[in-house]
Amino acid sequence: MLRNTRRETLVALVLIAPFLAIYGLTFVYPTVAMVNLSFTDAPLIGPGQWVGFDNYTRLAGERRFDTAFWNTAYFVALSVIPGTFVAMVIALGVSRLTGRMQALVLALFFLPYILPVSVVYRLWDWTLNFQFGIAMYVFDIWGIERVPIFKTTTWFMPAVAFVTIWWTCGFSILLFLAGLRAIPAEIYEAASLDNTGRWTMFRRITWPLLWPVTALVTTIQLILQLKIFDQVYLFSTGGRPNDNLVLVYYIFQRAFVNNQGGRAAAIAVVLFLIVVIVSVLNFQLMRLAERRK
């Protein structure tokens, strides 16, 4: 049968046109405009003068950029691997349960995930507030000195990472559970016939077969946590904002507090590049690890 390739191309184009139009309007165009903006001294709204690479070169000597960069890296380190690990452990536990019990436990772990960030903030502020937080009364009973958790640089990032893991691990648990259910039961049966220990079973069967899901979860987490903003913003309101800066918070400060759209765009471009590089690297590393198995 003869194929009319021209006609097919035309149909294909017509079919993808709506997507292309929306994608171009809501993603490509703003991205190009942002890159353009980063070379100007524009305020938050309105045009500016072309300043070349000035907005980029001055980032090198900026304290707030430095803080924001390292805090973001620190936060990613504190949340991505530990978050993935916690979710996997919980998923392994939940998968041993059956029926209603499993549904109930799973629902309990998933519950925090559906909360909006403002509620999460309220809950944890209520728990850890220095003067009235319920955890502080527990500290008092145990004779531990009260700690102003969200007001010290030592505790801030670990605490926010902890809250974030508590908040978001429900989703990762679901992914891991799906992964676990996809492993055929026969493999485990065969292994137990061979008298395989639990640890070996995990190391030789579960871990390698779950690897694609693990890779997916870490990648999602990595991209998500590089873009952290809400929790850090809420928990540092009125506290020590400039010590707790992360990259997106710094973009917000430059754009909406300092009214410097151009400089904010430059940071946004840098973050964009970081996310691209890190996720590509992460993906390649994961593939490499898989091949070696």
Next chain:
Amino acid sequence: MTNYKVTGSVMLLAGFMSTAAQAEVVVEWWDFLGGGDGVRMKQLIEEFNAEHAGEISIQATTLEWGVPFYTKVQTSVAVGEAPDIMTYHASRIPLAVSQNVLSEITADDWATMGLGEGDFASATWDAVTIDSAQYAVPLDTHPIVLYYNKELLSAAGVLTDDGVPMGMDSLEGFTETMRALQSNGVKFPLGSVTADGNFMFRTIYSLVGQQGGELITDGEFLTGDNAEKLANALAVLQDWTNEGLQSTYTDYPATVALFTSGEAAMMINGVWEVPTMTDLNAAGNLFEWGAVELPMIFDQRATYADSHSFAIPAGDMDPETRAATLEVMSWMLKNSLFWATAGHIPAYAPVTATAEYAAMEPNATYSPLTANMIFDPKSPLAGVAGPIFDVMSTYFVPTLNGEMDPTEAVEEIIIELNDM
């Protein structure tokens, strides 16, 4: 047949309604007054609408205070969807003018409103003036004051016969008052918002002003001995923390709670908390209390204040709406005696000169501070929720809680201010 009649009368009715709506000018209003003062403002708006029925009607929307409000104003002006009138902090005016967000209040406008420079305190008038043009009409000034628990102070023997705290004219005197409270078993003689450096900016700026210092001199931050003055102010507060005289790591709601529950005997806070105290007291849930001007810790009196003012967003506006908007502003100022029940000091001097105002408590007790008010420095970097706030807050919090040396904090502050 009946159907035609009905349709006819409906059309007639609709015709009347539309002419009525045409005659009535709708003034779109945005404010950020969400607390006890918001309730009082809504009452004023209702009164205005009732009095101007058929002529002017205010359609009010209350929005989230701070960066969200000011960002929304800026974007709405950019796309021509701004309201006709909005509340604005005087301290934010320099930034707003540099962003071309505000419409100038011209001499003609002032004449139309029947208001002028002579009706306001000079510091307040100056706060809405940029390059000898005015950009807002001040409704009030809202300074910070010292709230105190009369029962606790009296029990510790540090309440004067006039019912105000003792030792209000020197650092030593005030510290003694706090020590007396402490030895009388009060947990926190002073409730301080030590977890919120943004808030403490108001207190610390007042203390810098009490030494005659300033934050910005000719566009330079903390020049000459101004840095030392800031360090002095921080040192005083840190000493209080070290002696256990003030609450540590306390955020705003917790501070108010410490005071209203009697755990803190005194509190430095904005006058906007007056309605909270009045209402609690009226409901029989609060001790006898008072509010006075801040103690004089250094050589002169000075208190930080800001002003809620009315501004008109930049952009095209038809003459009728503008006239109606001016009428709204003028009416609000002339009826601002009721606004004083929200704690604020009306900016319109003829109101504060009335006998009714003089009889109003605690306002009358702290009103004399109007003579010693200092406003934010006039810079696009200053103002509530502005960039200076974040820098200050970052170093105020550790210093106030005794974790950072005041001199070191000031050095860091200067570096960061210059890095903006």
